[in-house]
Amino acid sequence: MKKLIILIYICAACLGSTNAQTTPWRLDNFATFNWQIATPLSTNYLKETSLAGGNLEYRRFIKPNMSVGIGFSWNSFEQYVPPTVYDKPDGSRQIYTDFVHQVYTLPMYLNAHYYFKGGDKMKPYAGIGLGAQYSEQSAYYNIFVSEEDNWGFVARPEAGLLYRFSNYFGLHANVGFNYATNKNEALKIDELKHVYYNIGIFWNGY
């Protein structure tokens, strides 16, 4: 699958390169589909980077250097916690088990971006997404699972880059910070934060 994606990129680059050299780049609206890698921040529940994620966005330009749009992302974070004895503070109870901790996040947001001058092929940008985040938090032990789902407000400042292979197609990459107010009292989660890295393609609707 990875080879196929790389091959598509190369072909698109070859096809697009000649076109791109002669045609001025115009962006009117575009959609972008991305593979998303994410690293959770400041939670003891889990810390491992997740490769299971994706992102989908549509942006429409309201000025030559400014766009507004809509976006969706998802991430499955998980981490194995080795067998441990958990003590109740007064010493009356102990539980020994191992766990698989999991957090699933699904932010959906409206976004706004500002685009800088980056040359003929490249367009760097910075922006923010604001919206809501659905999340599920699960603790698996033996054959059981304790699970809770909730909603929170989400803010996603980010910076990225568009690199065109042709007028209609190119590579998209960005890095951002996802902050959400999802809470889980049982798991002592007051917020959900992660840094994300997107890499994917964009398709220019112009």
Added chain:
Amino acid sequence: MSKIKNMKSKTLFIVTFVLGVAFLASLGACRKEPNTEDLKLEQVVATDRDLAANFSDYATFFISDTVSVVASASTDSILTGPMALQMVNAVKINMTNKGYTFRPRAQGLPDLGLRLTVIKDITRTAVCGGWWDGWWGYYPPWYWGCYYCGGYYYPWCTTYTYTIGTSTLYMFDIKNQGTNHNIRALWGATMFGVFSTTNNQTNADLTTTAINQAFAQSTYLKK
């Protein structure tokens, strides 16, 4: 030209919108299912003590060589033989290592009585529930603080529902039964998890390991 442009924009928006709506509708559908196979290798071991008990006040104990069995077949009330002995001996060895002395029944009443029960092949039925009932929905240890604020005290046997193999090992105060006018449970271990449906020796081994863990995590248990 303008028409073509509008059509492309429209298509792009519709495609993104449809994908987005499908995405929203599915919510958890993109969630990756974790691999939980390793979690089944060991049982969950939960221990509970009476905080008022002073375990050094007791010297002797007794446990039967048979194990109570709760199973779907009405004839399976007691487990005897090598597998029962394996589990009972694990209790005896751990108690001896903690400084207590085994007192056979013929030598009179012991200070402590222990009872081991294995619940197997039960479709959503079990005994000796109580404090861990709240555990299913709330991940330990952080939730405990509040869950027990309601004045809950020591558990007594009752009926709950499971779909798994559960073993319980309870320690009772025989020494003070006359003074207390009842037999107080001083300590309990509940060991639960998936059981093999075909190999009882595997289940006995799982339970033996869990018994050892129950004593290991109960550091306050000593003469």
